[in-house]
Amino acid sequence: MLSATGFGEKREQGVASSSGAARPSGVLVGHSTADFQHRPEVMEVQRASEVPALQVLVVDDDGPVRKACCEIAAGMGFLVSGAESVPEARAILKHQTVDLLLLDLKLPGGGGLMLLEEVKALHPETGVVVMTAFATVSSAVEAMRIGAGDYLTKPFALEELTAVLDRAGQRRSFDLESRKLRERLRTTKGMGNLIGRSPEMEKLYRILSKVATSTHPVLVLGESGTGKELVARSIHFNGPNAAKPFVPVDCGSLVPTLIESELFGYVKGAFTGANRAKEGLLAAAEGGTVFLDEIGELPLDLQAKLLRALQEKEVRPVGATQAVPISARVLAATNRDLIGMVEQGRFRKDLYFRLNVVNIKIPPLRERRADIAVLAQHFLERLQKDSGVVHTFSDEALRLMTEYDWPGNVRELEHAIERACALSSGPVLHMGDLPTQLQEFRLQTIGPPGLTERETDAVLAGVPGPSGIVSIAEMEKHAILVTIQQLKGDKLMAAKLLGIGKTTLYRKLKEYGIAEGGEEE
Numbered sequence: 210m211l212s213a214t215g216f217g218e219k220r221e222q223g224v225a226s227s228s229g230a231a232r233p234s235g236v237l238v239g240h241s242t243a244d245f246q247h248r249p250e251v252m253e254v255q256r257a258s259e260v261p262a263l264q265v266l267v268v269d270d271d272g273p274v275r276k277a278c279c280e281i282a283a284g285m286g287f288l289v290s291g292a293e294s295v296p297e298a299r300a301i302l303k304h305q306t307v308d309l310l311l312l313d314l315k316l317p318g319g320g321g322l323m324l325l326e327e328v329k330a331l332h333p334e335t336g337v338v339v340m341t342a343f344a345t346v347s348s349a350v351e352a353m354r355i356g357a358g359d360y361l362t363k364p365f366a367l368e369e370l371t372a373v374l375d376r377a378g379q380r381r382s383f384d385l386e387s388r389k390l391r392e393r394l395r396t397t398k399g400m401g402n403l404i405g406r407s408p409e410m411e412k413l414y415r416i417l418s419k420v421a422t423s424t425h426p427v428l429v430l431g432e433s434g435t436g437k438e439l440v441a442r443s444i445h446f447n448g449p450n451a452a453k454p455f456v457p458v459d460c461g462s463l464v465p466t467l468i469e470s471e472l473f474g475y476v477k478g479a480f481t482g483a484n485r486a487k488e489g490l491l492a493a494a495e496g497g498t499v500f501l502d503e504i505g506e507l508p509l510d511l512q513a514k515l516l517r518a519l520q521e522k523e524v525r526p527v528g529a530t531q532a533v534p535i536s537a538r539v540l541a542a543t544n545r546d547l548i549g550m551v552e553q554g555r556f557r558k559d560l561y562f563r564l565n566v567v568n569i570k571i572p573p574l575r576e577r578r579a580d581i582a583v584l585a586q587h588f589l590e591r592l593q594k595d596s597g598v599v600h601t602f603s604d605e606a607l608r609l610m611t612e613y614d615w616p617g618n619v620r621e622l623e624h625a626i627e628r629a630c631a632l633s634s635g636p637v638l639h640m641g642d643l644p645t646q647l648q649e650f651r652l653q654t655i656g657p658p659g660l661t662e663r664e665t666d667a668v669l670a671g672v673p674g675p676s677g678i679v680s681i682a683e684m685e686k687h688a689i690l691v692t693i694q695q696l697k698g699d700k701l702m703a704a705k706l707l708g709i710g711k712t713t714l715y716r717k718l719k720e721y722g723i724a725e726g727g728e729e730e
């Protein structure tokens with residue numbers, strides 16, 4: 210095992226190392242220390258099978274630093290290669306997949322940033338950690354803008370490197386996992402138009418395949434936007450009467466008198482404007498399916514009429530003396546607590562039992578997060594088919610989508626992706642292209658890296674209000690806090706980049722009431 214103290218002392222530049230004494234002996238296979246000074250390193254590590262086989266490429270012209278980084282990464286279970294120049298790195302990248310790039314920005318000929326740009330353009334999924342000295346802070350910021358996920362300021366200690374590699378490795382594993390899911394989606398779709406492969410959705414498909422073959426009433430329960438109508442359609446279109454009509458009725462959006470005439474029909478002269486008779490939807494469905502959406506909104510008197518129609522399999526159109534037979538299957542859905550409504554006398558118990566012969570509950574999206582990436586990819590591909598424009602998600606955007614709670618469920622996700630595609634300026638959809646509620650969630654829940662809770666609140670306070678007007682003082686505060694956020698809490702570097710002295714920066718933070726004890730000057 211590597212000892213933390215072995216790398217604890219800092220060298221002038223690079224990883225603090227005790228001249229290779231702390232090299233993880235017995236872990237590396239095939240190359241001597243001298244090899245690392247002169248040629249690309251290719252280290253195979255005897256890895257425990259549970260360690261993900263992520264490939265790391267270390268690019269640094271400083272032999273000892275490169276070697277130390279390679280050794281540490283190898284000791285952590287990564288598969289490691291090293292390169293001392295941009296052309297050498299390019300050659301490796303051409304022939305091998307690299308999951309993580311540990312890149313020194315100050316390479317001979319100054320090609321670090323160029324290489325980063327090439328990697329992000331050709332392999333946007335590759336995670337990049339840049340290494341920089343204080344003198345090149347502005348290039349580190351530029352590197353983060355181009356797409357580097359993290360940075361290390363030289364000289365750095367063993368713990369810093371391992372923490373950064375650990376973070377990058379975890380992110381990469383997550384991204385690979387979600388990519389695998391998306392890949393699976395390409396080959397296996399859900400039932401009908403339903404997408405999702407989470408255990409919850411698999412269970413739903415099993416129930417649906419049974420329910421579809423029968424003609425019993427089904428009550429579909431779930432929060433708004435979870436896909437209740439899609440489930441109802443899936444039951445109908447996978448059932449024996451798929452060729453017959455599927456008739457949706459939104460009980461929530463029609464006035465009561467209209468629902469009655471829509472459902473049951475009316476005879477000529479039944480009311481003012483009824484110039485001719487109209488068949489009701491229950492009869493018009495002719496052996497198909499009537500889907501009563503928002504059934505909880507149905508007024509009590511209509512509930513009684515619907516119950517009678519279902520029991521007697523006939524309806525009496527408004528103003529008619531004769532009943533008309535019906536043969537449609539009835540599916541109903543609600544996002545309301547129907548049992549609670551029954552207890553409060555707002556929904557008829559007998560109708561509840563009649564509709565609730567089979568009951569399907571669709572879990573909210575936040576309870577089946579494994580579906581978020583596949584659904585997101587599905588919506589992206591659907592938009593691509595319509596517009597011909599190809600988009601992909603940045604790994605960060607996908608991660609944020611997976612962590613967000615989606616109170617509006619699949620509908621909110623669908624709209625978020627449509628919006629991101631419409632607003633994005635390039636083929637990759639970034640976190641910034643996602644709606645405000647996701648940005649706010651990122652700041653509130655995950656917190657900007659390097660900022661305390663108080664600072665996070667202050668950043669949020671700098672977000673323009675509904676009027677869109679922000680004072681100059683607020684803009685200054687926002688600029689300072691966002692820079693600190695982007696630099697992961699490095700206030701010294703933030704002062705440098707903002708072109709103000711550190712004393713001024715700490716004074717400003719104090720003015721905002723967020724300077725921490727012992728920090729000033």
Ligand SMILES: Nc1ncnc2c1ncn2[C@@H]1O[C@H](COP(=O)(O)OP(=O)(O)OP(=O)(O)O)[C@@H](O)[C@H]1O
Nearest residue numbers: 402403404405432433434435436437438439619620
């Ligand atoms: N599993 C899913 N796969 C693909 N698309 C889905 C899925 N679930 C929902 N959607 C899409 O999300 C949107 C909302 O779905 P739907 O209208 O069926 O939800 P709902 O629960 O009936 O909403 P509401 O209660 O507000 O009426 C639709 O565009 C639908 O196509």
